[in-house]
Amino acid sequence: MTPTSPATIDRPAQTAPKTVKTTTGSFATIRPHLDVTGPLGARYDEILTPEALEFLAELHERFAGTRHDLLATRLKNRVNAANGRDPKFLGETAGIRSDPNWTVAGAGPGLEDRRVEITGPTDRKMAINALNSGAKVWLADQEDATSPTWANVIEGQISLFDAVRGQLDFTSPEGKHYTVTGDANGKTPTIVMRPRGWHLVEKNVTFVDRANRRMAASGSIIDFGLYFFHNAKRQIENGHGPYFYLPKLESHQEARLWNDIFTYSEERLGIDHGTIRATVLIETIHAAFEMEEILYELRDHCAGLNAGRWDYIFSIIKTFRARGRRFVFPDRKEITMTVPFMRAYTELLVATCHRRGAYAIGGMSAFIPNRRDPEVTERALAQVSADKKREAGDGFDGTWVAHPDLIETAQAEFDAVLGERPNQLERLRPEVSVTAAQLLDISTVGGQITEAGVRGNVLIALRYIESWLRGTGAAAIDNLMEDAATAEISRSQLWQWIHENSVTAEGRRIDLPWVEQVLAEVVAGLDRTPTDRFDDALEVLRDAALSPEFPTFLTVGAYARFF
Template structure:
């Protein structure tokens, strides 16, 4: 082991391959590493237990059970309680932009016509070690109003505007490790590392500015996981002498099990939580993954699985009703489109954004997500009109709606499975996997800003079609052999689309091998990013 300078007695050790530069030692200082150690020592051992509980639940669903509201927590759902409070600078979240933590992106996102920037160490980010530390540096510099960037190609300079968006940090999910730091010989949870470093580097300056250490928590599947995070937050506040509830979080409801535990998740985090978010793309992936053994719940082409579909619209409305009943925000989902330089195509994109965001605003959401600054004005106009003089829609209770049932949340989704849809899935997944394993987690592909969630949908859909021997609209039965043939053919298409030079210089063949392994495996692999992490330095 190569120990961090001055840390010979630490049990959290940098791995043998890791040598910190002087700049990295400034970010991962002795004091910061001590805080990481305290968190890991106290909380890391519970993560495998939480992940094991996920697997136990999944085994029951695989055996025929269906997810449902929990009978033993009915008192929480029926109880008369509310979350603690929402800070002033989070009262208006009508448009949020998301993106990875590279320096230029951080500046552009904070300068966009939005209220919040969610800086992402998760689905739109490939967590190679140097990039993780660079990202933490970039956020620290942004918090200290000391961030700038000069494009090395054209000399264009980027700097923060006077009134940047509020910053929220999304940490990695509980399933993702940080292999460069070991505790008792095992990689520590990436989520704890991301949280610890962002908090440690920035909490003082954030509080002095009238803001605070705010986080997005991804991929939760059960209220016990939310309770774990609440313990992490409370311990941290006690360690640094902060009032209870100083740390605030928004939880993404992006797994099917979690939609049945939204009250319980809010309750478990009620001192620290400010809202829930419709993480729609991961939610679709989770629907496939959770119901993988149920042949009557198989989704069609992902392009037709829109928020108008009954199971997704029920999810959106239940989230609004649950959150507003508890005084919490109900955030809408991602618009993955990106602007086009072709006027006709761009008009189509903006129309899609307006339609999508109008549905969310009419359902009562307090705000929404965009992936590109060029869509912020359109999304904001929709919510400006819906909100009027209000900052949010906490007054929209949906209490008069008919109760949303488990059957509605699990409703089968109509639509075709097409050959072109399957081929499109293959091309998107291969291109995204290639980008991810070469260090880029956020990629424009065919007019959409793709992140890990859409690649997950692409490969999981085909896996499920193969498992259940489903037919495409042209009559072809989806088999391993059909998939492998299509994969070979679509690799030729990709080389033509990208050009031979770019194709040969990339890692597309490696991506295809990983795509094949994930799609034809006997068991559905939980996350492609866990497999892909092996490729990252």
Template structure:
């Protein structure tokens, strides 16, 4: 490698995208290249450590809190940095892909306190979407974004003080971006998404009274949180911004991270603003890590595993306890219901479930929660308003009554529900329908009145894999076999219209039935993206 190589910017390998020159500037490409050269090697080491830990779980069939970091958990003195004003009140957060221009306007206007602008599970990472999401956010901050429907209805931004605060979610550490390379290697998608967004928007956001705020997905250990913290420090130094300008909320959506919540907050303590409890990726992680653990780890139908299940209660109560102990926000899970325009009875039943779920979260001590649709914002807000009143949060509720053991977090066999024939059919249907839409560039998809994303597709295909390999017998008396799954998939394919259904069908069967379990279905799926 020549002495001049380290100064060379990232190389664009993707097809031309309209207005890409506004995002892929020389400065931005140099910044992304610097991030890659500094941090991708450590990223690689941490991904290798994931495999080592998974092998240990397969050998022992258990997890425990880390003995080597007990001093951090036992030290009562440390706290995360105080929340900035824009993140002090987070009682309702709406989620959605940043690559959708209409979503960008509607989410910012929704009345939610926060918009999770997603480049991860709710976005299919086509090059158009990757750059389009960046452009939408740049345009939003410059107030030059609007949207007009084919019917002529116009959407424009409300006054600045009424807009949701953006918390951007980059891709997880495992995904690379093949359209941007440095020294002949693809740059991790996380560094592309973070780097482009931070470079273009950090200073502008500070001028607007907000800041560069992030959700960190699929974190599996405090060492991965340490890597993110070092990325933040490097980025702030590069641009001359004060230390602590960046704020991050970590999604505790892997079973291993659930055992390291305090350590994760400690690593990010100068930049941390909270933790979030995400159900579908969390269940996916349990299946992935304990997939060969036998009958005691077999999950029933995904819709039967609610947040009231004993092991899920242990997880969420520990999260609230941990966050409030350390001065961080605890953010609850997703209300994924998409209201029907034609069936008020469906809406009434579903909204009552949403209301009950948000009432429970507020009563448990959460400081806010997620919704997937603007119509759910007032429902969730009412639940938190009833508990919070004029207060911005309830971090004073320390939940010192909570005492969670290592075994309680993985007590999957405490569930009474069992896998059903309908649950298997639903897993096949959701898997194929979501993948087909994803391959066409849509990462957030309404299926059966629920907003599905990559996380729900992951739990669907993982349960199929688990049920086949565990020889599960359904409520009908039928045993789950590869042949049964193929029959259900064939029926779904036969009913499909035009689209990429054959590819979706084939990919679902591959990631659900292959002997070698794919770590993430989006890895082989990414190779099929155009």
């Protein structure tokens, strides 16, 4: 489906309008509302209904201001970190951490066994593949695996709408028909939807408040609100519930905002409090210091935490990018899950979760199989097997994969540890005691920066950005699954290496002229087509990696400029 023409969608009247004075001195009645400015394609009206837009307007009216305040707090924390103030475990919330008498809500119906979850975007074909995969859970990703084109945003909602109702199918341009059949027993994964992070907006929807001020809508609220409004009751009827992954949180206050939204939304739709279940991705360094507080704020709605490894690495590079050489990472491939600071992070996550009755879900290995290359597939399966064996042995209750062919390998490692049990929450890990210094112990990573590493980062970032600009948010590049998080690592390493005057193992100083030369060589070696977006991708990469200033997210500026 592709969008057709722009349209304004009728809205039902809302309560409590406010009379405001205009610049001409006259008075006008303003009701908070949303204006949809994006083009409307087939079936968009089934998602962007007047009732759904009214619900979204209410969420914006009540919670958009808090979102803006929290984003300002993020900026303050970044300035503090740049000035030498490290994150720390909070003194003011020590009572929450020391209180043994609270736990989280835990698994909702359909989330009891999460040993293997498949992640992927929500286009119709990929959704069907995920639902037929045999995984326990499908992370239906509207965030890092989805390029946020207007078509992807709304047509992803249509895919989810149909999936929840058992009516999802797809016919390819070549005439091949795909349907949802489930696994060998006809069972489909429980759907857990991931909305966009708090920092992202939806430029095709404008919120107009009571003072007649106009602002781009929150991508988080749009994604959550549309999915919840249309599907929550049907999912309950199906024996599951409205479940969510929450990305990019940086504090327990941000978790509190989500909890407030959940509570209001349940009351608004007449659903029992606590029906929503959320799994929070711990993928920022600040959130790592507030895991317990995040669980506490969401305790009535929380199912667990996830170790979002790639964004976590990106967050550390971003936070300490100009703090000296002890924070400079080697080649990306050297930053494994077994280096000390990553071990501290994952062990703290498991221990924190199990102490509070929450599931600990492992991260995604980037290796993927290649059905046309047995050697690549064998290597990928070996890497994934080792990764999942480590996670299961460490106490994780489940893990992620990005490809259906990896499910059997991942599940075998968790089956070996779990047996018939759905989880290992009983493993409380009392021996784990992680300090702030261990979470920030970057200097012991070891490894080297190589010329091949520099070229690899340039190539991966450029090819991924080009894919993202064309509307594909998860891209297989050189037998690795790349998404926005891995592209962020690549470009942020380039920026840091340049600004810290790093030197490669071969003795080459990494400066701007040389990286520009590498970039030119990489571009010259690309297989170009008349419709590719490499020229635009080149501009995005230069802004994100080679400019004096460091954009917080490469996708924010690219979205504003090109979408």
